[in-house]
Amino acid sequence: MTNYANLPAPSPESGLSRYLQQIRRFPLLEPEEEYMLAKRWAEDQDTGAAHKLVTSHLRLAAKIAMGYRGYGLPQAEIISEANVGLMQAVKRFDPEKGFRLATYAMWWIRAAIQEYILRSWSLVKLGTTSGQKKLFFNLRKAKARIGALEEGDLRPENVTRIANDLSVTEDEVVSMNRRMLSQDSSLNVTVGSDGDGTMEWQDWIEDDSANQAEDYEVHDELEMRRDLLARSLTTLNDRERDILVKRRLSEPPLTLEDLSHQYKVSRERIRQIEVRAFDKLQKRMRELDRNEIK
DSSP: OOOGGGSOOOOTTTOHHHHHHHHTTSOOOOHHHHHHHHHHHHHHOOHHHHHHHHHTTHHHHHHHHHTTOSSSSOHHHHHHHHHHHHHHHHHHOOGGGSSOHHHHHHHHHHHHHHHHHHHHSGGGGGOOOHHHHHHHHHHHHHHHHTTOTTOSSOOHHHHHHHHHHHTOOHHHHHHHHHHHHTTOOOTTOEEEEOSSSEEEGGGGOOOTTOOHHHHHHHHHHHHHHHHHHHHHHTTSOHHHHHHHHHHHSSSSOOOHHHHHHHHTSOHHHHHHHHHHHHHHHHHHHHHHHHHHHO
């Protein structure tokens, strides 16, 4: 993998303005070039190709990182965490899936930033349920919707409305709001000059399509599905479970030929067991899903 030490690094000493100017020098990639570079990394572990993939997406990482202002943490460190997430995305990117690296990398970048924020904030010491995480990353947006950004301590009616909207308790809203008020920073803090005037944090804010709360909702949904899968697998016998896991849940999957040798039956018999096990698994997952909803 590309060496993190070889990448431009933001620092309070050199100023973020200089870093942002540095990463603008790396060219963006055309789809075909990105595909070929990703293939070279995936198949040949070409570190030069990986380095180009990373550097061409440093602007994306910085833009997403700027959307996480206001948590009382050094912006340079948030960008550094975003770059770590980007490198993890490049490492795992499969160009054969049919989508661009930027689409895939956004999830890794946000996950790295959010984990860093949650590790660093005092909230971690008080517990981090999924509800608290959603509240942590969604409170500002909820306040903006009702025009309460400048309110300080929220009025009781606004506390009630936000608690209902985010499915948390009123005490949690009040407590979280007070913690975040002590950490908020202005969007108009300058980061230097880009040659055309003074740049402010708001000039680099992440676009509206990125929603941190939705990221956690997706994460929670995935966790629920994983739990349903684990519980549903117990309905299969040992052979069915082993074949299904090795054929559909392993990377890379075993071939029918491999499993036919293992179980000393024909490839067609393995295929039949796999299909039957998958049908049983789907049926059980639907049953459990309906029970969860009830």
